[in-house]
Amino acid sequence: MLSICLSSLLPADHAAAVRGLQSIFQEQEMTETVHDTEGHGYLATFVGKNGRFAVLRVHSHGLVTFDLQCSEGDDLAQVDNLLNALEKKLKTVLHGDIQRVKRLPVLRRGAEVDRYWPTADGRLVEYDIDEVVYEKDSPYQNIKIMHSRQFGNILILNGDVNLAESDLPYTHAIMGSGRERYAGKEVLILGGGDGGILCEVVKLKPKMITMLVIDGCRKHMRKTCGNVLDNLKGDCYEVLVQDCIPVLKKFGDEGRTFDYVINDLTAVPISTAPEEESTWEFLRHILDLSIKVLRPNGKYFTQGNCVNLTEALNEYEKLLGRLSCKVDFSKEVVCVPSYMELYPLK
Template identity: 80%
Template sequence: MALRHYTLDFNLSSPADCPSTVRGLQSIFQEQEMTETVHDTEGHGYLATFIGKNGRFLVFRVHSHGLVTLDLQCCEGDDIAQVENLLNALENKLSSILHGNIRRVKRLPALTRGAAVDRYWPTADGRLVEYDIDRVLYDEDSAYQNIKILHSQQFGNILILNGDVNLADSDLPYTQAIMGGGKENYAGKEVLILGGGDGGILAEAVKLKPKMITMVEISFHIAATHMKKTCGSVLDNLNGDCYQVLVEDCVPVLKKYVEEGKTFDYVINDLTAVPISTAPEEDSTWEFLRLILDLSIKVLRPTGKYFTQGNCVNLTEALTLYEEQLGRLSCPVYFSKEVVCVPSYMELWVFYTIWKK
């Protein structure tokens, strides 16, 4: 069974008087028949826990530096109206007791912990976002990663890979940005898509009348079933009038194209975002990214362009490190970047266009 976690904070202009603050709330806790346990904080204010017969658990703390906090946990099936009444009573009483000393009162919506449907996912820069997810459509581990398809009332079906929001039905701006932002002429061109398992890039690219699109992806069948609004019917078959899908690892394919001298007008890398750090656990990702970059530039025609996502606009250090990698390729390149708001990411995202000097 899930828990609902409520928080109520009072930021004060000066430290609160602990004895009077505690005495003022005693009647409310007594009415709720909550058993109190006071904890030793070694001089750092007042800390008590309260347990009710219905399983409610409340932590009340008066911090010595001028902050009063309440954390209330209750079972998912608890009467929400009663819980709200308790919080209202505590907030009103504390507002009366601390009158004149309050700088800010902050009460957040309940955080649901341990629910069957997980609604909380972090942004790339570490902020926690609560989505309006109402059901899980798919959740399995492949040979490469964990794959989830969740349904959001606002964003439609969302593809989540290893805990990262990848793409939603709402995210056409992402697809348009990684294809050059609508400024490119794909008619009669040869296009290579690396990754793109949600099918969004392929679905949009075929509309632009290219000569041939080659998409190299290790897995796409889940999107073909659950991301129809994104991919349409392009993933129903491995071959179409102007495209082919190779179910393979892209690195051997790229190396083969380099050896054969095969080139493309556009290479679109939808494999992975720029790593967010240079910590040891990220080293392999950076190495993979550099390898894909170098091989992709080698199969790019002299007038061709390479498109890829970067990362969240707030990750300036990681993006700078990526741009430094562009100066270390086998041939010199130019690059430009565009910042786009991707709806389901709930943050601004950087996209790169790279071409040979």
């Protein structure tokens, strides 16, 4: 479906404007049905022979919205002409007394490939996605890899954009933005199923990388992971397709420690509401287990969330003060291309 919204501000006395607009719909052979608003302005729906459906709402305070829906195969030139005629008629009827007019872009609903995905702070972003290249339901989540002309293949987990092939800035930031020396070090990666962190750390000649990972990206995220996921074990790395919690507990019991722990499992929850408590507890649990396998001078890297989620990010910083041992932390904000928002990493 195509959805177009035209809005303007009208004076409180809008009866004349409504009568003037009706002629536009008559010319388009659209049948009007007026609905009772109990004195709260004017509301009408219009149905055309070609399947077009429109909603015209005039609020008592003067705001008018017009929403037009039509089939994807409809003549867009005719649709544009209708909107132009409607806007022109408004200006004529009101003698140019309009505070502002705003026409929104076309929204494509019900398409075979979904182009709309929300940001962490509740904004709707339209991507130039043209293909679903991979989709699978694991026991834990829905996994999609979708192709964007601008960002390459994008990994989407449970409707959340995780990483695209364009997002090397994210990977570099969660590794320390080039300030760390991984050569000869032992590194533990939690998550990172796209293989991007593993691919970049391997280039820096570490002693050994142990990675706990989900399966799925070796075929469709090659620009991110290279060939490191082709084999689960290499000269300086080992990939464990296991739940990280029992493995972390095992490492702790054995006294195994690492120079670096990179946590790419989950972002800071988007809110501090009670329903998010299980996620916050998971984060705290992972942090405590990770600290136990981190060497005294070791470093722990993880992601935050959208910078606009200040309450949740502040809660995460408070959580760092409630761990089993004292930790110092710093943070860095980077622009991740496919997220279309600033993203802090700690």
